[in-house]
Amino acid sequence: MTTKDVVKIPLGPQHPALKEPGNFILSMKGELVMEMGVRLGYNHRGIEKACEQRSYLNDMYLLERICGICSHSHSTAYVQAVEEIAGIQVPARGLYLRTLVAELERIHSHLLWLGVAGHEIGFDTLLMYSWRDRELVLDLLQSLTGNRVNYGFNTIGGVRKDITDEQKQDILAALKPLTERTKYYAEIAGQELTLIKRLKDVGRLSKEDVIRLGVTGPTARASGVNRDIRKDDPYAIYSLLDFDVVTAETCDVYGRTLVRVGELFQTYKMIAQILNELPDGPITAKVPRKIPKGQAISRYEAPRGEDFHFVRGNGTDKPERVKVRAPTLPNLQAVSMMMKGGYLADMPITLAAIDPCFSCTDRMIELHDASGTHENTRSWSEIRELGIQSYRARGVDFAELGKRLATKLERVSR
Amino acid sequence: MAIFNILVFPGFVFLLGFALAGEWLDRKLYARMQSRVGPPWFQPLADIIKLSAKEDTIPNDADRTIFKLMPVVALTATVVAIFYIPLWSSNALSTFTGDLVVVMYLLTIPTLTFFLGGWFSRSVYSLIGAARALSQLFAYEIPLMLAVLSPAMLAGSWSISEISAFYAQRWYLAPINTIAFLVSLIALLGKLERVPFDAPEAETEVVAGSFTEYGGRFLALFRLCVDVEMIVGASLVAAIFLPFGLGLNPWLAFVVYLIKVEALILVLSFLRTIMARIRIDQMINFCWKYLAPAAFLQLVINLLLKGYVQ
Numbered sequence: 001m002t003t004k005d006v007v008k009i010p011l012g013p014q015h016p017a018l019k020e021p022g023n024f025i026l027s028m029k030g031e032l033v034m035e036m037g038v039r040l041g042y043n044h045r046g047i048e049k050a051c052e053q054r055s056y057l058n059d060m061y062l063l064e065r066i067c068g069i070c071s072h073s074h075s076t077a078y079v080q081a082v083e084e085i086a087g088i089q090v091p092a093r094g095l096y097l098r099t100l101v102a103e104l105e106r107i108h109s110h111l112l113w114l115g116v117a118g119h120e121i122g123f124d125t126l127l128m129y130s131w132r133d134r135e136l137v138l139d140l141l142q143s144l145t146g147n148r149v150n151y152g153f154n155t156i157g158g159v160r161k162d163i164t165d166e167q168k169q170d171i172l173a174a175l176k177p178l179t180e181r182t183k184y185y186a187e188i189a190g191q192e193l194t195l196i197k198r199l200k201d202v203g204r205l206s207k208e209d210v211i212r213l214g215v216t217g218p219t220a221r222a223s224g225v226n227r228d229i230r231k232d233d234p235y236a237i238y239s240l241l242d243f244d245v246v247t248a249e250t251c252d253v254y255g256r257t258l259v260r261v262g263e264l265f266q267t268y269k270m271i272a273q274i275l276n277e278l279p280d281g282p283i284t285a286k287v288p289r290k291i292p293k294g295q296a297i298s299r300y301e302a303p304r305g306e307d308f309h310f311v312r313g314n315g316t317d318k319p320e321r322v323k324v325r326a327p328t329l330p331n332l333q334a335v336s337m338m339m340k341g342g343y344l345a346d347m348p349i350t351l352a353a354i355d356p357c358f359s360c361t362d363r364m365i366e367l368h369d370a371s372g373t374h375e376n377t378r379s380w381s382e383i384r385e386l387g388i389q390s391y392r393a394r395g396v397d398f399a400e401l402g403k404r405l406a407t408k409l410e411r412v413s414r
Numbered sequence: 415m416a417i418f419n420i421l422v423f424p425g426f427v428f429l430l431g432f433a434l435a436g437e438w439l440d441r442k443l444y445a446r447m448q449s450r451v452g453p454p455w456f457q458p459l460a461d462i463i464k465l466s467a468k469e470d471t472i473p474n475d476a477d478r479t480i481f482k483l484m485p486v487v488a489l490t491a492t493v494v495a496i497f498y499i500p501l502w503s504s505n506a507l508s509t510f511t512g513d514l515v516v517v518m519y520l521l522t523i524p525t526l527t528f529f530l531g532g533w534f535s536r537s538v539y540s541l542i543g544a545a546r547a548l549s550q551l552f553a554y555e556i557p558l559m560l561a562v563l564s565p566a567m568l569a570g571s572w573s574i575s576e577i578s579a580f581y582a583q584r585w586y587l588a589p590i591n592t593i594a595f596l597v598s599l600i601a602l603l604g605k606l607e608r609v610p611f612d613a614p615e616a617e618t619e620v621v622a623g624s625f626t627e628y629g630g631r632f633l634a635l636f637r638l639c640v641d642v643e644m645i646v647g648a649s650l651v652a653a654i655f656l657p658f659g660l661g662l663n664p665w666l667a668f669v670v671y672l673i674k675v676e677a678l679i680l681v682l683s684f685l686r687t688i689m690a691r692i693r694i695d696q697m698i699n700f701c702w703k704y705l706a707p708a709a710f711l712q713l714v715i716n717l718l719l720k721g722y723v724q
Contacts, residue, residue, distance in 0.1 A: 009538050017618040031542075031694065120618045122609050122691025128448035194610050194690040344542070345693040348618040 005029050009344070013042050017120060017348035020358040024351070031344050036336040043359035051322040056082055056291055057156060059319060063309075066324060067360040068149050069112060072105045073302035074309070074324065074360075075154045080235060081298035081311040082156050082319075086291045092237075094158030094283045099236045100274045101145065101153050103267045104171075107178065108137040109303035110260045110267075113355045114185060117257065120348040121198040126188070133181045136174050143167055158284025168275050175268050182264045189257055199254035203338035203350035206251060213337070214330045217305020218263065219354045221247045222255035229301035240277075241270050253346075253353040290317050302327055304355045326360035419507055420497070429496055433641035434458040436679055440644070443683040458641070465634035473627050475536035484531035485628075485635030491523035492642040499649050500578045502671035503660055509575040514566055517574065517650060518559060521605065524639055525551045528607075528614070531636075532624025543623020546694050547607070547614040553701035554604035554611070560709035561594040561601065565654050568716045574653055581657035588657055590719065594712040595655040597705055599678070602647045603685060604697070606640060610689040611697055648678040 007028045013021035021042035027035040047066060051059045060082075064075040076098060083090060090098075111134040118126025138148045144167055145151035145160075153159055189195065205215070210223045220227045228245040230238040246262035248255035295312040305327030314320040331354040338350050378386070391398070419425055437458040445452030472481055498513040500506040506513070525547055532544030566572055568587065569580035581588050604611040615623035622628075625636060652674040659670035692700070 007538070009542075016621055118690070122612060122616060122618070123689070124609075125448050125687050126690075128450055132449055192688075192690070194692050197692055197696055198690050343693055343695070345613060345616065345619050 006034060011347065017351070018358075019116070020356075022356070022358040024347075026339075026344065026347065028344060033339050033342050033344060033347065036339045036347075038332060038336060040332070040358060040362055043362040045359070045362070048322055048324065048363060051319060053318065055289075055317045056313075056319060059322065060154060060156065061152060063322070063324065064150050064152065064154075066326065067357050069109050069357065070105060070302040070304060070307070070360075071150045072101050072153065073300050073307045074326075075152075076102060076236070077298045077300035077302075077307045077309040077324075078311065078322070079154050079156050080300070081296040081309050082291060082313075084296035084298065085294040085311060085313050086156075086287065088157050088285050088287055090158050090285055091282045092279045093162075093281045094285070095236045096274055096278050097159045097161075097163060097283060098154060099238065099241075100163070100171075100271060101141065101151060101159075102236070103271050103274070104137055104141055104144070105151075106267050106303045107264060108134050108141070109355075110264050111137065113260060113303075113352075114257070116352055116355075117253075117349060120352045121195070123195060126185075126195075129181075130185065133178065136178060140167075140171055140174055143170065155284060157287040158282070160284075162283050163278070168278075171271065172275060175272060179265070179268050182261060182268070186258075186261050189254075189261060196254065198346075198349065199257055200250070200252060202253045202346045203335075203342065203353055204252050205334055205338050209334065209337055213334050215305075215334050216327050216330055217302070217355075218256055218259045219305065219331050219334065221245065222259045223251040224249045229299045229306050233299055235298070235300065237274075241273055243270050253349055256353045290315065291319070304328060304357065305331060324363065326357060328354065328356045328358065328361040329363075332356060332361065424496065424501055424507065426493060429493055429642055429645065430638065432675075433638065433645045434462070436645050436648075436675070437641045439676060440679050440683050440686075443680055444687055447684065447687040462634045462638060465629075465637070466631050468630035470630045470632065471627075473535060473537060476627065477534040477536075480530055480534045481627075482632065484527040484534075485632045485639065488524040488527040488531075488639040489635050489642065491520045491527075492639055492646050495520040495646050496642075496649065498574060499646065500575045500653050500660075501649060502664065502667040506575045509573055512572045514562060514572045514574050514577070518562065521643065521647065521650075522551065522555065524643055525605065527639075528624040528636075531628065532626075535624070535627035537627050539620045539622070539626040540624055543614050543620045543626065546620070547624055549694060550604055550607070550611065550614055550697060553698040554601040554705070557597050557701055557705040557709040558601035558605065560706070560713055561597040562650070562654055564594045564709070564712040564716045565591045567713065568720055570720075574650070578653045578657055578660065581654075582660040585657060588655065590715065591655055591712065593708055593715075595651070597709045597712070598651050598655070599681065599685075600705060601701075602651065603682060604701070605647060606644055606682070608682065609686045610692045612691055613694040613697060616691055644679065644682070645675060648675045648682075651678060 009026045009028050011024040011026060012018050013023050023039035023042070025037040025039070026033050047062060050062060054062060060075050060078055063078045064071045066074045111130045115127040115130040115134070118124065118130065141151060142148050144163065145153040153161065205219070205223050207223050207225055209215075210220045210225045215223075215225075216227060224247055226245055226247055229235070230243075231245050243266045246259050246266060248258050250258070291313040293313055293315040295310070298309045298311075300307040300309075307327055308325040310321070310323040311319050312321040335351055335354060339347060342350065388398070422428065438453065438455055441457070442452040472478055495517045497507040498509060498517050528547045529544045529551075532540040532547065565581070566577050568590070569577040571577055571580065607614050613619075615625060620626070625633060628636060652671070656674050658674075659667055661667075662670065
């Protein structure tokens with residue numbers, strides 16, 4: 001193979017296959033992908049830094065906005081860490097409700113994934129069907145929490161809202177059509193020839209690679225690795241719930257589909273159990289405004305895999321450091337491995353099969369100096385100065401504007 | 415009269431109206447089968463008008479002449495093809511021995527223009543889409559050709575009008591061509607680049623394939639061309655494989671013709687709804703492994719039957 005035959009094709013940052021900006025450089029030979037380079041960093045929002053300037057409770061709402069799909073995952077992972085530092089015992093009912101929303105979120109996330117996967121392989125009917133059924137769950141979440149996404153359901157020490165008997169009945173009633181529809185999808189996945197042809201043996205990832213790369217979530221379970229935080233390191237009330245970890249041995253995209261559909265059935269079972277065993281009592285514990293000094297980590301099985309939060313408190317009402325690792329980060333490493341030797345046509349579905357969320361993943365931007373020095377640590381004021389200079393170089397100067405604003409403010413204060 | 419025929423009925427104006435109606439029907443059925451509402455009846459026309467009002471943008475690296483010319487060539491070729499296809503009687507507007515081959519040839523031109531238009535757009539996605547369109551052409555064209563030749567073989571004529579007249583008189587012979595009918599329907603899906611054979615313009619892989627750089631009027635022409643191609647393709651299949659209701663009074667026969675084409679559109683929409691897009695290599699494999707042998711089988715059957723029929 002000479003380098004002349006290799007064509008480099010950029011996929012993204014703007015491309016119909018991607019729902020969020022990310023850049024993938026594919027080295028192609030004909031329709032075959034030889035190599036894939038990944039570039040992220042288009043969505044850096046500085047959330048971790050912003051967390052250090054807000055109170056613990058406000059941080060929860062901010063962290064919930066890391067992801068629009070698994071928002072409850074991030075807020076739960078965070079409040080769990082804070083509760084551990086503060087030594088708060090969350091009442092049982094609060095934990096049950098937290099788990100209920102978590103599992104409802106898993107349904108909506110997996111149904112959403114199923115639709116996206118269908119769209120990536122040109123099976124738009126699956127997209128329309130599964131997103132229609134997803135509405136059932138979104139409606140439930142809305143009635144339960146007030147919002148369809150970014151529920152704001154958690155609070156430090158419990159949950160914000162209680163559930164009524166009526167809502168309980170609604171959820172139980174909705175489980176029936178959902179189970180039926182999911183059975184239908186499982187049937188499609190087992191029968192529809194074009195679907196199977198597009199998913200089988202695509203994006204292979206061996207068990208060894210899963211363990212080596214630390215892949216998490218359904219992607220890992222589809223390669224036969226029994227890895228689920230809900231079982232391995234139970235939080236909330238998962239140790240009391242009766243469920244199985246769904247795995248598949250096919251190591252390909254088809255397996256990842258089967259695992260997600262299988263997980264939906266487990267989730268329906270869990271929700272019924274949660275509602276039947278829901279204890280009475282308070283939903284939230286009393287929490288001091290100032291969280292004591294200390295640090296904690298919290299792991300959470302988000303629909304996409306392990307969500308990891310680290311919180312360090314310094315005795316004030318603001319955390320000193322919050323670190324988030326979203327499940328997409330380890331899984332994304334595996335995609336270039338899955339893609340090697342694959343077809344261009346399989347690229348979208350292989351990428352989609354890990355259920356990526358780029359904006360959840362972007363935590364930092366590393367600045368490489370053109371001069372070659374690797375001094376990347378810059379203070380807040382240095383970055384500000386750098387920004388001012390770079391704008392000045394482009395002919396944008398705010399200095400005059402700043403002075404005018406200062407005099408105006410002075411006049412107002414007088 | 416000839417000019418009226420070419421420009422108004424059943425030529426350009428009628429065909430465009432029918433093509434837009436066909437697109438609407440297809441989109442509406444597709445939407446209803448996916449439990450969506452679907453577009454209002456004027457949506458295809460509105461799309462064309464809106465596209466036509468847009469600014470033309472041509473990439474700097476593109477070959478300007480070919481880029482502009484291809485949509486026009488594509489539409490012209492498909493519109494011309496309709497004149498040789500008998501619609502509601504056994505008489506086409508114009509006919510000569512061997513017009514079947516000419517129609518097949520005219521229907522190949524749009525795919526070639528997709529290739530050339532994409533190739534000379536000089537964008538990576540267009541290049542891949544163009545290459546795929548051409549590979550796909552080689553995969554479905556042979557089965558399609560064989561599938562329409564088999565009934566011609568039995569009828570002993572290479573003129574569509576005569577084939578149509580032959581089967582209209584001997585309607586009991588039409589079911590013999592069932593295999594060829596199915597093969598031609600599947601090949602038509604490939605020709606129209608529809609799911610499951612829409613790899614050349616697969617949105618999630620190559621953005622819009624050959625059409626990636628196209629916009630405004632040029633894209634509108636290409637879209638019209640695909641719509642017209644669907645009607646012409648369906649009319650061709652109807653003329654050869656569904657020779658019913660041709661002897662009725664003209665008005666009734668016309669209605670029967672519309673129903674036939676719409677029924678074929680329904681089948682095409684249904685196939686589009688229930689399947690996922692297959693990869694280009696799978697498509698080529700499928701066409702050569704199953705579609706071409708099936709068409710050959712029909713050819714052999716018809717050859718054997720030919721002596722018996724005459």
